[in-house]
Each structure stands twice: as C-alpha cells, then as structure tokens.
Amino acid sequence: MKKGYKNWGPPLLLIAPTIVVLGIFVYGLIGANISVSLSNRNSLVPATEFVGLDNYFALFAEERFIHSLQNLGVFTVFFIGGTMIFGFLWAWMLDKGVTAEGVFRSVFLFPMAISFVASGVVWRWLLNSAEGDRASGLNRVFENLGLDFLQNSWWNEPGWGMAAIALPAIWQLAGYVMALFLSGFRGIPEELREAARMDGATEWKLYRYVIFPQLSPVALSALIIVGHMSLKVFDLIMAITKSIYQTEVPATYLWVALTSNDYAKSATIATILLLFVAVVIVPYLIYTARAEKRQG
Amino acid sequence: MRKPLSMIAGAVALGLVLAGCSSTPSSDPDNADQVEVFTWWASGSEKVGLDALVGVFNEQNPDIEFINASVAGGAGSNAKAALASRLESNDPPDTFQAHAGAELTDYINAGQLQDLSSFYQENGLTDVFPESLIERITVDGAIYSVPSNIHRANVVWANTQVLEDAGIDPMAAPADIDAWLVDLKKLKDAGVETPLALGTEWTQMQLFENVLIADLGAEGYSGLWTGDTSWDDAGVETAIGHYGELLEYTNSDFAGLDWDAATQIVLDGNAAYNVMGDWAESAFQQAGWTYDNEYTTWATPGTDGVFDFLADSFTLSVGAPHEAAAIDWLTTISSAEGQKAFNLAKGSIPARTDTVAADYPAYQQTAITSFGEDTVVSSLAHGAAASIAWSGDISSAIGKFGADRDAASLLSGLVAAADKAQG
Numbered sequence: 001m002k003k004g005y006k007n008w009g010p011p012l013l014l015i016a017p018t019i020v021v022l023g024i025f026v027y028g029l030i031g032a033n034i035s036v037s038l039s040n041r042n043s044l045v046p047a048t049e050f051v052g053l054d055n056y057f058a059l060f061a062e063e064r065f066i067h068s069l070q071n072l073g074v075f076t077v078f079f080i081g082g083t084m085i086f087g088f089l090w091a092w093m094l095d096k097g098v099t100a101e102g103v104f105r106s107v108f109l110f111p112m113a114i115s116f117v118a119s120g121v122v123w124r125w126l127l128n129s130a131e132g133d134r135a136s137g138l139n140r141v142f143e144n145l146g147l148d149f150l151q152n153s154w155w156n157e158p159g160w161g162m163a164a165i166a167l168p169a170i171w172q173l174a175g176y177v178m179a180l181f182l183s184g185f186r187g188i189p190e191e192l193r194e195a196a197r198m199d200g201a202t203e204w205k206l207y208r209y210v211i212f213p214q215l216s217p218v219a220l221s222a223l224i225i226v227g228h229m230s231l232k233v234f235d236l237i238m239a240i241t242k243s244i245y246q247t248e249v250p251a252t253y254l255w256v257a258l259t260s261n262d263y264a265k266s267a268t269i270a271t272i273l274l275l276f277v278a279v280v281i282v283p284y285l286i287y288t289a290r291a292e293k294r295q296g
Numbered sequence: 297m298r299k300p301l302s303m304i305a306g307a308v309a310l311g312l313v314l315a316g317c318s319s320t321p322s323s324d325p326d327n328a329d330q331v332e333v334f335t336w337w338a339s340g341s342e343k344v345g346l347d348a349l350v351g352v353f354n355e356q357n358p359d360i361e362f363i364n365a366s367v368a369g370g371a372g373s374n375a376k377a378a379l380a381s382r383l384e385s386n387d388p389p390d391t392f393q394a395h396a397g398a399e400l401t402d403y404i405n406a407g408q409l410q411d412l413s414s415f416y417q418e419n420g421l422t423d424v425f426p427e428s429l430i431e432r433i434t435v436d437g438a439i440y441s442v443p444s445n446i447h448r449a450n451v452v453w454a455n456t457q458v459l460e461d462a463g464i465d466p467m468a469a470p471a472d473i474d475a476w477l478v479d480l481k482k483l484k485d486a487g488v489e490t491p492l493a494l495g496t497e498w499t500q501m502q503l504f505e506n507v508l509i510a511d512l513g514a515e516g517y518s519g520l521w522t523g524d525t526s527w528d529d530a531g532v533e534t535a536i537g538h539y540g541e542l543l544e545y546t547n548s549d550f551a552g553l554d555w556d557a558a559t560q561i562v563l564d565g566n567a568a569y570n571v572m573g574d575w576a577e578s579a580f581q582q583a584g585w586t587y588d589n590e591y592t593t594w595a596t597p598g599t600d601g602v603f604d605f606l607a608d609s610f611t612l613s614v615g616a617p618h619e620a621a622a623i624d625w626l627t628t629i630s631s632a633e634g635q636k637a638f639n640l641a642k643g644s645i646p647a648r649t650d651t652v653a654a655d656y657p658a659y660q661q662t663a664i665t666s667f668g669e670d671t672v673v674s675s676l677a678h679g680a681a682a683s684i685a686w687s688g689d690i691s692s693a694i695g696k697f698g699a700d701r702d703a704a705s706l707l708s709g710l711v712a713a714a715d716k717a718q719g
Contacts, residue, residue, distance in 0.1 A: 156548070242496065
C-alpha cells in the first residue's frame with residue numbers, strides 16, 4: 001500500500017494545481033456558460049427560469065445569425081484553402097532547393113509574429129473600398145498601375161466580401177503552414193524517393209504514392225490548427241471593420257450581444273462556437289490517440 | 297545566489313502591486329465625505345470637461361473627496377462591461393454615466409437605479425429643463441438620471457464652397473427631403489461624385505432617423521418608440537424610399553469609415569454635406585474654418601423646428617455607499633455653473649434653458665436657441681430612443697440595407713425588431 005502511494009502520490013500532487021485550475025477556469029466556466037445559455041438571462045435582470053433550448057431555437061430562426069454563419073463559412077473556406085495552397089506551394093519550392101532558404105523561410109514566417117489586431121489596422125487601410133479619386137490602399141495601387149479593372153470594394157461586397165477578410169489571415173498564417181509542410185518534407189527519408197525512382201516511378205507518381213501519403217498527418221494537423229483559428233476569428237474583423245452587419249461572424253455577434261446585456265444569447269452563441277470547434281478537434285484527438293497507441 | 301535574486305524579484309513584484317493599488321484613492325463606505333463617480337470620460341475634450349466639472353464640485357463641496365472611477369476605451373463599451381460586473385456583485389459606484397433615455401431601461405428593469413423625481417422638484421429642475429426633454433426622460437412617472445450635456449443629432453454640416461460652385465445657395469436649407477434630393481442631384485451633375493458623406497453603421501442609423509423625423513414629423517417619430525406609431529406606417533415606407541435615394545449620393549466606402557473620416561470628406565471638398573451630431577463642430581474648428589463662412593449648418597431638411605437630442609447623464613445607484621455626497625454631485629451637475637463649466641470645455645450645450653447663449657461659440661448659440669424653442673425628440677443612434685437590444689436590431693437591419701438595398705427586407709426587419717422589443 002505504501003509503495004502504491006509512493007508511485008502515484010507525487011505525480012498527482014504535481015499535477016493537482018493544474019487539474020484544479022483547469023477544472024474551475026475551463027470546465028467549470030464552460031458549465032456556467034451552458035447553464036446561462038439555458039436560462040432567460042436576456043438582460044441585466046437575473047435569470048428567473050430554465051428555458052431549455054429556447055435560446056438556441058430563437059438564434060437559429062434569426063436571419064442575422066444565419067448570415068453570420070454564412071460569413072464564417074465563406075471566410076473559413078477561403079482561409080483554409082488559401083493557407084493550405086500557399087503553405088504547400090512555398091514548402092515545396094523551398095524543398096526543391098533554393099539559395100538562401102533561411103531568408104525565404106523567415107520572410108514567409110514573419111507575418112505570423114504580428115498580432116491580428118496590428119495587421120488588421122494596416123489591412124483596414126489596404127482594403128479600403130473607396131474607388132477612383134478617393135481610392136487608397138490596394139485600390140490606389142491598382143489605379144497607379146493602370147489596372148483600374150482590378151479595383152473592387154473588397155469586404156464591402158455583399159456575399160463574397162468575407163473572402164477579402166481572409167486575405168490578411170492567409171498572409172499571416174500561410175507561412176506557418178509552410179513551416180509545417182517543410183518539416184514534413186524533411187521528415188521523408190531520401191531513400192524512399194530513391195527507391196521509388198529506382199522502381200521507375202515518374203515524378204507525379206512519386207508524389208502521389210510516396211510523398212503525399214507521408215505528408216497527410218502534417219496536412220491534417222495544419223488543417224485542424226487553421227480550421228479552429230478560423231472558427232473563432234474575432235480580432236481581425238474587429239480591427240478591419242469593427243462589428244458591422246456585413247462582416248458579422250458568430251464571435252463578433254457574441255460580443256454585440258454581450259455588450260447589449262443579452263447574456264443568455266451571448267452564452268448560446270459561445271456554446272455553439274464551442275460545439276463547432278469540438279466537431280473539428282475531437283476527431284483529430286481521437287485520431288492522434290489511436291496513432292500513438294499503434295506506435296506503442 | 298539564486299535565493300536572494302528571487303526574493304528581490306518577489307519584493308519588486310509586490311511593490312508594483314501595492315503601487316498599483318495606492319495610485320487611486322479607493323471608495324470607503326464608512327467615510328461619508330467621498331463620492332465615487334463612474335464615467336468613460338478618460339481622454340480628450342471629455343476628460344477636460346470632467347476636470348472642469350470636478351473643479352466646480354470641489355468649490356461647492358470642499359469637504360467631499362472626489363473619486364474618479366473612469367474606465368477608458370471602446371467608446372464606453374469597456375466601461376459598460378465593467379459597470380455591469382460591479383452592479384452584479386452589489387458593489388455599485390455612487391453615480392455612473394449613461395446616455396439619457398431608453399438606454400437606461402435595462403438598469404431600471406433590473407432595479408439598479410433610484411428615482412430622482414423628488415430631486416428634480418427640490419432643485420427646481422422641472423422648470424429650467426425644457427418640458428419636452430423632461431417628457432422624454434420620464435419613465436412611468438419617474439426620472440432616473442440628470443443630464444449633464446446635450447447634443448443634437450439632426451444637423452447637416454455643409455461645405456459652402458462646394459455648394460456655391462454648383463450654383464446652390466448654402467445658407468438656404470432645402471424645405472424637405474425631396475428638395476434636398478434635387479440639390480444632391482444638381483451637385484452630382486456638377487461633378488461632385490459623392491455629395492453626401494456617410495460613415496459606418498451608427499452614422500447610417502443616424503441619417504435614417506433624421507429621414508424618419510422628416511417624413512413622420514416629431515410626433516409620429518416619437519410615437520415609434522411608444523407604440524403610438526406603427527412601424528408598418530406608410531410614412532416609414534416613404535422614409536425607407538428616401539433613405540435609399542440618399543444612399544445613391546454617398547461615398548461607396550461608407551461602411552468602413554468612422555464619423556470623423558466621413559466629416560473629413562466634407563472638409564476635403566469631395567462632399568457637400570454630412571449629417572452628423574454636433575460634436576463634428578470640433579473637426580471644423582480644428583481645420584480653422586469659421587461658421588457661416590467656409591461651412592454652415594442647418595437642421596436636416598424636413599426636421600426644422602425639431603431638436604433630435606442625445607445626452608450624457610448621471611444616475612443614483614440603488615445601494616450607493618455615499619448617497620448624500622452623490623446627491624451633491626448631481627446638484628453640481630444640474631446647476632447653471634456646473635453645466636456651463638462642463639459644456640464650454642466639452643463643446644456641447646447645457647440642458648438648462650436659462651443659459652446665456654452669448655457665452656458660447658457661434659454654432660452652440662444656434663443649438664441653444666433651437667433647444668429652447670424646438671420640439672425635443674430622442675435620438676435612436678445614441679441610445680435615447682430605444683433600449684440597447686432594440687437599437688442593436690435596428691442597426692443590424694440598416695447595415696444590411698446598406699449592403700443589399702433591399703427595402704422590403706429593411707421594413708420587415710424594422711417591424712420584427714419593434715415587435716420583439718415591444719411585445
């Protein structure tokens with residue numbers, strides 16, 4: 001018995017503070033948040049009753065919330081697509097061997113060091129939607145280059161405007177995805193490529209059957225990391241447009257609801273966002289846990 | 297070597313914490329000679345105004361210590377969040393700043409504000425504040441706040457040069473929105489691409505409320521907020537039509553511009569008009585322009601004789617630790633002396649009608665005259681007309697219209713918002 005305690009006692013003691021803090025400040029507060037979302041705390045007046053899922057039904061019946069989900073969808077598709085394509089492309093080119101690889105690697109990675117708020121302030125100006133005489137930012141560049149037809153209203157465009165918001169996000173995170181892919185490329189032993197070439201594989205077949213399968217775990221990690229960042233995008237949008245209808249996503253809507261004292265609604269949006277992120281993350285966690293088990 | 301170093305680090309950290317605590321005097325419930333005043337006036341002309349007000353307060357009440365509990369940032373949104381958590385934990389400041397009017401609804405419903413109508417009676421405020429203002433801030437027979445300064449939201453700021461170049465007399469205000477649209481067309485034909493400068497969502501809401509006042513009249517507009525005017529009234533439909541036409545003359549990038557950037561377009565001569573609250577005056581002053589010379593103002597066409605008001609005001613919290621001192625603070629704010637000191641510094645006008653207009657700059661003089669004579673209505677864009685949740689819904693519907701110009705959807709959005717708020 002004494003020996004048993006010595007075995008599990010100290011490690012437990014060591015992680016106990018973490019467990020307590022996580023228990024209270026993460027899981028406890030998630031619980032509190034969910035309980036607010038199930039109450040009628042729609043103003044400063046304290047909750048008086050349990051309303052079940054009413055807040056959820058009300059939210060999904062709202063044109064405004066659906067619109068914010070559509071915006072999030074457009075943003076996510078372009079953000080993930082853009083970072084994956086550019087990240088892969090850059091990593092592939094660097095892997096092909098260029099001079100001064102370190103310089104390029106740093107150049108592509110640098111934007112990640114800037115906070116979304118700081119870059120958002122700059123992009124707010126770059127993506128200014130004025131055209132013609134009052135044009136500034138990118139529209140002014142196009143005008144000066146004689147490429148007037150490229151001038152557009154960026155995020156001000158109804159429908160696809162959120163794709164413009166994805167531009168700065170792609171600019172910031174494509175370098176990170178590149179780093180992930182590059183380490184993936186580097187992790188593939190040269191012997192595998194040589195063996196494939198010996199067997200007479202063409203370059204395309206080499207990628208299709210040897211390189212891509214080796215890269216898929218990296219691609220999955222990149223997808224998860226970028227995907228969950230996309231779902232909770234807030235700071236970038238607040239910095240570029242502030243909270244307005246055209247660029248509203250659930251996270252900014254949550255903030256609006258919170259500042260207008262509708263606690264139940266903001267808790268509901270928060271819970272929905274948590275579920276979205278869980279849908280992305282949980283399968284990934286299961287997948288990695290299984291992979292680790294397999295490797296023993 | 298390691299231990300002393302960590303001790304020094306610890307001592308430094310502790311010192312910083314203590315320094316952080318001691319830099320502001322804290323509110324002590326047992327000390328009656330204190331008053332804790334919560335505002336978001338932490339910078340710029342607002343800070344100057346608050347300091348002037350505190351100067352008058354200290355003169356009138358030399359024994360009372362003023363505790364400044366201002367929270368900076370986010371145009372008041374940070375302060376409101378901080379305030380909500382203090383009220384929640386039953387630790388209210390003695391008095392806090394809030395927009396006068398319907399924005400107080402949430403606090404009133406939550407039972408966090410004291411009725412001040414007897415304070416109004418004792419200090420004779422019912423006689424010196426305009427009757428229509430009193431009417432606007434009375435909720436079920438009770439008054440919950442004391443306005444410190446008044447702003448007007450139905451003002452057109454016009455660049456006289458641009459208007460003269462297009463052959464329009466800048467001093468003659470168009471009689472109504474239709475006449476204004478004729479002038480806007482004339483400007484556009486004369487080569488002014490974007491005659492009407494507009495900014496982000498709340499400035500759109502402000503323009504829309506101006507059009508509503510013009511098309512429904514003061515009484516009809518005020519009825520929108522009490523339920524006496526229905527939101528599917530034909531006048532609202534006309535207003536949406538007018539508003540849509542006005543948007544045709546605005547800068548296309550309005551959704552991304554803050555109000556000062558929109559006013560700047562007028563200053564740059566790229567637009568002739570901007571509908572903006574009278575804090576825009578400071579932008580024209582800073583540019584060195586003189587009233588009725590380089591620029592002029594008139595009430596938005598169709599709203600002549602109406603004063604679309606918004607005001608900052610102070611409340612008395614339920615459970616205020618220093619209630620007597622808080623009432624002294626409210627007395628200073630409502631006094632002629634306090635209002636003058638504050639408003640001269642902030643660039644707004646006093647809520648009292650016994651103001652000597654000659655003490656104020658040119659624009660404010662016109663505002664003081666109108667405030668004394670006109671019908672006062674509550675501004676939607678600034679929290680006087682509708683509760684926070686309601687005006688949030690309206691703001692969203694108007695932002696949507698700015699993007700898709702779907703009039704039917706705006707009307708149904710407005711009706712739905714009203715049903716939700718009044719139902």
